[in-house]
Amino acid sequence: MKLARVVGTVVASRKDPKLEGLTFFLLEDLDGKMKPRGSIVVAADSVGCGVGEVVLYASGSSARQTNQTDKRPCDATVMAIIDSIDLADGGSLYSKAEG
Amino acid sequence: MKLARVVGTVVASRKDPKLEGLTFFLLEDLDGKMKPRGSIVVAADSVGCGVGEVVLYASGSSARQTNQTDKRPCDATVMAIIDSIDLADGGSLYSKAEG
Amino acid sequence: MKLARVVGTVVASRKDPKLEGLTFFLLEDLDGKMKPRGSIVVAADSVGCGVGEVVLYASGSSARQTNQTDKRPCDATVMAIIDSIDLADGGSLYSKAEG
């Protein structure tokens, strides 16, 4: 899975019928310092994420293993909202509580 | 899914029989500023997109989950035409109405 | 799918039994100006392509959706020979007739 921040919402009224009911978010990939890597992806959502949150998303066929995305033409799905990331040296890379 | 702009049409009379009936478009990948990233892809179409439009496309096995592309040797499919992208700060990254 | 030019042929007498009978070509990926991108791939062929031609190839599981490559350990297959690519402004990016 990849780390990303939710930075926007994508509206598309004309879409494949199998995508009806899905919400699409614009995600910005993050690097190992939690900084933007410069790449983006548009993902469906299986967890009720919101703009600004740091999330994990799955790509490829794994993105279709949620109840929301099963058998749909969707190749990226947010499947977790991150609370915290702790490092080997005991430090904290990220904590949602600290924003 | 990835953001892209439809920039051309691809004609191929000699192709795998399973591809008969599909239309192929040349897409230019877009970055988080809606600028070309420098990479291209050729995609099938499940939504009736047209040259110049900003679209979402799915890659890999997800590209075969539309009725048009099921079981075909196709690894990229346009599955939505984007109306608008709104950012976290309330700004608009893209609006089809504004071109 | 990706745009590529067929630049060579690959011979491998020792290979997985499931690959018997397939022909492998060396492809050079092309960019949006039809120039080499610097990356290569070795692909099977479902359309009878020849060295020098500009082709489309499918990757991943989609590369196994042709009759020739079904259930084989093959992750890239040429599935179309391109006749022409026309751009949004009415110009021609590529025409096989013009070489």
Place this chain on the structure above:
Amino acid sequence: MKLARVVGTVVASRKDPKLEGLTFFLLEDLDGKMKPRGSIVVAADSVGCGVGEVVLYASGSSARQTNQTDKRPCDATVMAIIDSIDLADGGSLYSKAEG
């Protein structure tokens, strides 16, 4: 598979129900000199790895072929802890015993 070092742990209380019970690790990809490549990935674990270890992880649908990850929206799984890597010239690229 890719070579990586386990550099952290990822906690996510809000996640897709199918992910319950999986542990997620932050991995740093390694290059051919065992140095960080600059890219990261978050992976599930099928072998009981720990922070600091050098591991192999599988991506895509292959990441779902373990008993722990079967049919889950998971696209990267640690499936081996590396003991040693020996090179063609008889040298050792890596040995766990030597740290």
Place this chain on the structure above:
Amino acid sequence: MKLARVVGTVVASRKDPKLEGLTFFLLEDLDGKMKPRGSIVVAADSVGCGVGEVVLYASGSSARQTNQTDKRPCDATVMAIIDSIDLADGGSLYSKAEG
């Protein structure tokens, strides 16, 4: 498929049970001049390759289409040992006989 040279062997005693019996090799990706591209991958083997040989490997779900790797959490498999690569102009890019 990708071109690579086998540069080492990987030993991992602690691994997912489904990987028992597979041999893992360290591969160095090659470019269109047969020079190292700077990226590596660890692959299983379905053809009995050896260190120093130039091989083709398949990635993703295609890497699981050999008898050795079926249903295993393996995303890269060597499936051919290359004898020769001939170019469009009649030249030879690679010949195993010439080393």
